[in-house]
Amino acid sequence: MATGKAAQRMERESVASYEPKKNSEIRILENSDEMATELAEYISQVSEISVKERGYFAIALSGGPLVRNFVKHHTTKPWIGLNGISSGLMNERLERTMWIVPILNGHVYSINDNETVEDAATDYEFVIRQLVKIRTVGVSESNDCPKFDLILLSIDSDGHIASLFPNHPALDLKDDWVTYIIDSPDPPPERITFTLPVINSASNIAIVATGEDKAKAVYFAISEGTEGPDAPSIPARMVQPTDGKLLWFLDKASASFLEANNDGCEHPEY
Structure with missing residues (x-):
């Protein structure tokens, strides 16, 4: 029986069809x-490659406890951290600045929660445009979007990523880099x-999911058998890197419908 890393490798190979x-x-x-452990090793590998090639590692993280709890990688290297892929203005500022520590002073760019949501989005996009202008953050060869070395997301039970929710008009934005919403179905x-163009322009995107309540959303986001006009609107399914790589980190519970389908079970209802 395979054990350790060999067993993990076999397990990953078993889901290649998804x-x-x-x-x-x-x-x-x-x-x-x-x-x-796996996520920290992955971040370390991507950061080392980025620093070697560009001199910087630009990582952007979404809000919420899931990503924050998993990111425990410590570094004194020239990381650039943007803590604002998505953020509710009611979140504690301290929580957002704890996502990646320690990073050199002045290298963490957070959303200003002392402004209105519209002004905060405008100012945050300006910050990113300045970082792109001086090439601290790369630029996509396919469009003018920033090209982060890594964007780290989590998926919720409704399939939303960042603060892009199913059937929301924000999913259709093409020209904005940062936007705001005032009608989130989840508090705040x-x-x-x-926006999706920025997310999809990253060199690397990682989506993290844990728990059985995420299993259906993960299945419909990943499975190739859920295409067509009747397919549910899953924002996570729209994460399709333009010129990069997408990596899913799942626990056994969140992958349960994928594994069930691999055994010949019927597709679940969403």
Whole structure:
């Protein structure tokens, strides 16, 4: 019987059929500790490559406790951290600045929660445009969007990522880098979020999911058998890197419908 890393490798190979794109990968981990270790190793590898090639590692993280709890990688390297892929203005500022520590002073760019949601989104986009202008953050070769070295997201039970919710008009934005919403179905109602073009322009995108309540959303986001006009609106399914790689980090519970389908079970209802 295979054990350790060999067993993990076999497990990853067993879900290869669920890869939505040729530049996508799925990793299924046994528990949260294993996921945290795997995620930290992955971030370390991407950061080392980025620093070697560009002199900087630009990472952007979404809000919420899931990503924050898993990101425990410590560094004194020239990381650039944007803590604002999505953020509710009612969140504690302290929580947002704890996502990646320690980073050199002046290298963390957070959303200003002392402004209105509209002004905060405008100012945050200006900050990112300045970082792109001086090439601290790269620029996509396919469009004028920023090209982050890594964007780290989590998926919720409704399939939303960042603060992009199912059937919301923000999903259709093409020219904005940062936008705001005032009608979030989840509290808080006012949020700021990266748009899909920015997310999809990243060199690397990682989506993290844990728990059985995410299993259906994960299935419909990943499975190739859910195309067509009757397919549910899953924002996470719209994460399709333009010229990058997508990596899913799943625990056994969140991957349960994928594994059930692999065994020949019927598609679940969403």
